[in-house]
Amino acid sequence: MLFKVRMTVKLPPDMPKSTADELKKKERELAQELQRSGKWRHLWRVVGQYANISIFDVDSSTELHDLLTSLPLFPYMQIEVEALCRHPSAIHADDR
Amino acid sequence: MLFKVRMTVKLPPDMPKSTADELKKKERELAQELQRSGKWRHLWRVVGQYANISIFDVDSSTELHDLLTSLPLFPYMQIEVEALCRHPSAIHADDR
Amino acid sequence: MLFKVRMTVKLPPDMPKSTADELKKKERELAQELQRSGKWRHLWRVVGQYANISIFDVDSSTELHDLLTSLPLFPYMQIEVEALCRHPSAIHADDR
Amino acid sequence: MLFKVRMTVKLPPDMPKSTADELKKKERELAQELQRSGKWRHLWRVVGQYANISIFDVDSSTELHDLLTSLPLFPYMQIEVEALCRHPSAIHADDR
Amino acid sequence: MLFKVRMTVKLPPDMPKSTADELKKKERELAQELQRSGKWRHLWRVVGQYANISIFDVDSSTELHDLLTSLPLFPYMQIEVEALCRHPSAIHADDR
Amino acid sequence: MLFKVRMTVKLPPDMPKSTADELKKKERELAQELQRSGKWRHLWRVVGQYANISIFDVDSSTELHDLLTSLPLFPYMQIEVEALCRHPSAIHADDR
Amino acid sequence: MLFKVRMTVKLPPDMPKSTADELKKKERELAQELQRSGKWRHLWRVVGQYANISIFDVDSSTELHDLLTSLPLFPYMQIEVEALCRHPSAIHADDR
Amino acid sequence: MLFKVRMTVKLPPDMPKSTADELKKKERELAQELQRSGKWRHLWRVVGQYANISIFDVDSSTELHDLLTSLPLFPYMQIEVEALCRHPSAIHADDR
Amino acid sequence: MLFKVRMTVKLPPDMPKSTADELKKKERELAQELQRSGKWRHLWRVVGQYANISIFDVDSSTELHDLLTSLPLFPYMQIEVEALCRHPSAIHADDR
């Protein structure tokens, strides 16, 4: 089941660089692990912003919530979720 | 080069059903042709709305504009475009 | 899987009363059938508006989209969908 | 009498973890007590957000205000209230 | 129980003047009857707009919904409802 | 001359409780004095919010500005002002 | 007593030119009469829009409402009103 | 050439009172000097807000920018600028 | 003096194609004439929309208003104007 998610990151301006770097490193590791598992199907950067547009493929909305709240940067993100489904004109099997 | 596009369709309530059906049929044919060509990379329906979220892979913003304005339903669409680029944590080769 | 849906109905001012009545009668029949099936779990009127707040319990976002677009009043509705999941402090078994 | 309430929690980024944990523990206890009493009829998590959608069943708007402002997290919440009433097409006795 | 209601009227530009006048006359009669009954406690015009700010004193949100939807101009109104309760610093007995 | 005013209070999270209590005590005293004088005609709490809806009856907009800016909590308030006048369907003499 | 008013005019696209011209002519005559009387103190065009920014100097908000609703174009205007008062740093006697 | 400017001032809550007083004193002196020069043609307080509505009469948009950014409170202001021109129905020579 | 203008065109859906074509032809001729004169300095299409972003170089805001309202499509445009001036880091002589 697909969801489009937009995550915008706002780190506090006074967060020490080492803390931010450590958070970003862990975020990256988890993001890549979730991509390899197929749960985080697509991940793009929004041009000019510290934000991404992502497509998640999960078994339930609960699973999506658990994934999102497990992200190290979650406390610093504004997140918008939109439920998607197959479009009648789609031709690619995995745009389900 | 990737763009996320959101298209929301609003047909006039007094459009004859045959006109609407003909427009939708042509829209579908062109949408599928553009998907086969690789230009319209992804196409999803937004749940509960006569709207889609799409990812286009084009050579230039001019090409995107020409594709969008050639859609039979273009005169009845509200369209939002967002430029995307590769995310440093992306692992899939085609999330470029 | 739960979704909160808000539907706001706007009938064209020049729709004949008989057409509107027929649409509302069919809408009511389908709404009650879906409630009996357990898919449309809750249905409330928003005070002072021709709008409702509903909770749907469906197997997938595709099923929700199919239910919503099958409503006779769908062409006249503005619809907002929000994915819900179980709250860690919830105590009722069916607030899943 | 029913009200839909949406609560979004924003804890100050510099609140000590122990303070936050203590607040959340008390919030949970009161939320569960109010659910057992029947006043807080439904409680769901909004996917991807530190927010909930709730249905309260109270004797008056004053009672609702007193309940909401007694929540330990109230000073850190943005709250939206919407009055609901029975929908003419509702079939469940407690969607009153 | 008190509710603040803001009603903004938008009559279709092509409504015959006689129809509009008849609607306004009936609206006025009902508005005054409801004021005499004490249900419609206050009624003010918003300066420069075809809109009013009102305070209703009703037994339940259902009663408020029934009153508002019975207004002859209801189909042409945009309505916003806000639940009020007694302010701890209020001194007038009827600002309950 | 009547004005509807909506005041939303946002105290800084790090304001000492004794400072906040002192401010609120002075605010309450002045609010009650202004109500007794007839200038602050109505005062209601908005359900679920640290906000009020008020009706002021003043001789001029200058007088309203002076009253509002003299409130001890003024520096912490977001204020919206709307000019009201008598509604042609109003029946109560003091809804002038 | 001063009010800033912003009026945006939207004539229906199918209004006959002669009707529009007649409305505009009457609007102009009344606007100039009100300027001569001192009630409509300033009148400016907003660049690029069929809209104006005006300053009214009236005895009461009721008088302002009566003036605005007497304008021939009132049924086709969106109007925003903001109460002004003398600024402590103003030096011109008539910026009262 | 005329511009309407709206300035809303937000001083940091922890700015020392002496700093704020000094800024306001210098702001007032410059505002009055600019009014005397004819550049800052009108200045009004918005009722209930720490904000003003002003009319500037400058030779160019560059001159307006230089004036606004020279204000001592500029770093603490949110500023909106709207270009005005003479209204065809205006009768006062200086509403140019 | 420079202004950024955004024009969004909305033709009525029932405008005859010949009328629309004639309007667009005249619009194009005037737009090109104004570009040749140097008044309409830049003109770009917004991707995916029937809208443009333009830079005008005019002697006064009055001149800009006269140019914009003389456009054949003006009655069908939503127009936003923003005053620009030279940026201190600009290096091109004509970004004045």
Add this chain to the structure above:
Amino acid sequence: MLFKVRMTVKLPPDMPKSTADELKKKERELAQELQRSGKWRHLWRVVGQYANISIFDVDSSTELHDLLTSLPLFPYMQIEVEALCRHPSAIHADDR
């Protein structure tokens, strides 16, 4: 390929002046270098705001993202990006 970018700068009020000056100096140097390279085609100040409107001419959206995020003031900017393309009525060769 052209993009319109709007950058609004918000420096933290407690940033030391020397830090701000150093950031602005580096920003200026890079902005001028990018203008000389032809990538940052136009740069204008928005009147009354610490903001600019810019036109970038880049080979791809990735290149734009890399340029914007390399700006020393990027962490303090709110950035909006809009894709542009050649307008059919444009006459200047470089409004491509």
